[in-house]
Amino acid sequence: MTEDAALPDWLTGHGRKRSRDWTPGDSRRQSAIAGTLLGLSRLVRDSVFSEKIASRPGLLQNLDPRIKLVGMLSLLVTVSLLRNWYLILPLYGFTLVMAAASRISLKLYIRRVWLFVPIFTAIIVFPSLFNVVRPGDPLWVIRDFGHQVTLGPWSLGTSLAITYQGVKGAVLLILRVVTSVSLGVLLALTTRWADLLKSLRVFHIPRVFVLILSMTYRYIFLLLAMAEDIFTARTSRMVGPSSPREDRRFIASSMGTLLGKSHAFSDEVYGAMVSRGYNGEPVISHSFRTRPADWFWLASVTLAIAIIIGGDRLLG
Amino acid sequence: MADTTADTGAGAPVFRVDSVSYRYRETVALAGVSLTIGAGERVALLGANGSGKSTLLKMLDGLIFPDQGHIRALGHELSAEALKDDGFSRMFRQQVGFVFQNSDAQLFSPSVREEIAFGPLHLGLSLEEVGRRVDDTLHIMGLEQLADRPPYNLSGGEKKKVALASVLAISPDVFLFDEPTAGLDPKTVSFLERMVLQLSDAGKTVVTATQDLELARVIAERVLVLGEDHRLAGEGPPDEVLTDRELLLSSNLIHDHSHRHDERGLEHIHPHSHLTDHGHQHG
Known part of the structure; x- marks a missing residue:
């Protein structure tokens, strides 16, 4: 906004009556696509990223x-x-x-x-x-x-x-x-994801392959978080229900934006990893140790x- | 191989930035910036949005490299080539820690504990030492209760604390903060301010990029101002720089209506809302 610019009337609401009426039961349901996306995002976060089952x-x-x-x-x-x-x-x-x-x-x-x-x-x-x-x-x-x-x-x-x-x-x-x-x-x-990557390295799977896997994992998370944000931002600005057709059109048009955004952000994530000493080699906070039960299972x-x-x- | 010829003595500069320029495709981010940051200094890098502060910090952390000019860090040439050397890279990453503006970019581990362990582990510390550092860091940052929570479910202030904890655990000598207080509540802001001062007392070098004049006044002993033209517009002690109206105006850090609070000896300028009237009573 330029210095000292006055707010336009449509923004201040001066000289205009604003309707505050609403009919009960008029509330709209969340669109099916948004619901699916948010559900998927939560599922992935809670089950994959939090490694709940793996820590049991x-x-x-x-x-x-x-x-x-x-x-x-x-x-x-x-x-x-x-x-x-x-x-x-x-x-x-x-x-x-x-x-x-x-x-x-x-x-x-x-x-x-x-x-x-x-x-x-x-x-x-x-x-x-x-x-x-x-x-x-x-x-x-x-x-x-x-x-x-x-x-x-x-x-x-x-x-x-x-x-x-x-x-x-x-x-x-x-x-x-x-x-x-x-x-x-x-x-x-x-x-646990870090253990899996580390095991791959133990078997001499090339570092670049493990690095790509590791970044893909972070990337899915970013992509989902961003898709969720885009949908939430859209919902907050929408008046009235959207048809499935509108939803589909929105998805198609926002896909490019989403990829661009998440790409820029993933650079930042990679930077943050490199900054703390990451060089593509997975490191875990405990050492692997085999027990008789492991060998029994393998046998x-x-x-x-x-x-x-x-x-x-x-x-x- | 890293150049090891100079700047290694006591009191030598931590960073020596020499005529550095950088552009993102068509957009200029830095245009011939030169500066020096000494060991143990507390420096604020002031600049308006888009002035190139974040770019400069990323350069100091060896994440991007100048199109023109040179940077020397810890007595060595800092370049993509130099960081390919595993030994130099490990030494540099151990000595220089970066707290990103966007905590989400920095937090990617399944739990707070693992997030904090990430740096020390990757820098090759023993598992015992890593465990000790993680516990100590959780304690000093007051994060014990959150240790096993996934970082993405935390509040903005908690995320920032975890991001800082994840860098603290590396125990670097140099801390780079990018807009550390943006979007945080006053309590977390003052916690971070105290933390910066404590780190400084412990002899750490702290470089903070910010556009918050008040933060610069509290945490810096030297202020560098990046102008709108992406060059260094001025530098000096906070009481000089933060009272230099012309400099702050030309760098777009304040506008015409900003004014000075000097009635009670508070020598600083702050921006100020003038949507209602022009009464300047500040009790």
Whole structure:
């Protein structure tokens, strides 16, 4: 504001009557998008950043992070090697048992994992169920054309059917994804972030890779906090409800602003870390020490893997 | 490799800034600034918004580097190249602590305790020593009750205290504060002022960037003024600089209506609201 500039009338309210009337029950509900965003932000803050589950005592929390990392990675590799879907099932069951023994709510855990499966896997495997994409023995004929159908150079066969091989492949893929995600979520939930990064360095994962992981973690937090601020600021200036369409438009237009802002801010965060001696090498406030229980757990996991892989090879 | 040729004797300057310029893309932030800060000095860096105070502080902390000119810190050339040397970098980070204006940028650990441990751990102190420092720091800052809380859930004043604690635990000889009192309640402000004076009594060098004339008067023994043209506009003891109307006006730190409170010997100028009338009674 320039020196001695007078406030305009519309701002001072002089010569204007202001309505202070309002109808009870007129209050608007928070928009669905804002609600989702704020909910997500709070969830991530409270569950991921505060490391609540990781600081609770439990089976996996008590393990040495290095041993846990090796065990989990071996299980992950095993899941991707298995060729029989019914052998992945016991491994999935094993993750549930470990989750329960680590005092993780099974309802929350199962929901968290299965939430992503339809989105990321089911859509991908859906076409491969049909004989049009993957020829095989029909399991369920949806429509019999009675004659050879061709689409340009492609022959689509005489019927549209879901095949036995298609279903088998889809079940195998979905089970692999579910079990792998379950193992990943289990590792992330029960290990403090700094311990996990430190364990990666113990296994000589390059420092730059660990640095990127570490910054990504901080960055998600900043991004969420900023998105929350932008929404709150918008809500405070809005009169009347906004339609979902307006909400979507707002999200699209504010995404760029959000990225720009959080980028500038993340420079500051990095500066603050460097200023206190950070050089990309994670350091933790305690030293790792393995106990007999760690080795016992790793031996059990190795034995389970050996039996399952042996079974898989025997069954062909 | 860091240059180790000069400025290492007793009483040598902590920082020697020589004709430093810096720009953010098209925007000039600093234009040929030269200054020296001696060991154990309490310096306020005064300037209006956008005058380049924060940029200069970041430079003194080796987070950004001049486009032109040189900085020597603790007797060594301070450059990106020099800080690539692990030994120099560790020594420099241990000796120079920076309290950021935005506490949120500085707080990223899951708990206050870990936040305070971050610096000492990364500077390679033993776990025992880190634990001792964290406990002591929590105690002197009155943060024991908050030790296991996540820093992002704290109030603005508490966050600032944790940010300061996280730097204190490193035990640097030089403290750089960027707008330490902005947005804080009076009680926290006076806590920070006392802390700065205590640090100074302990022989620490304290450089505070601020636009708060009152804060500069309380905590500084020398004031440097950055002008709107991003150059050093003046410097001197607070009672000289803070009463130099012309200097403060030209640096946009006060406006025409600001006036001096000298009725009770309080020699300073402060800005003052004139929306209602021009009665200047200050009981």
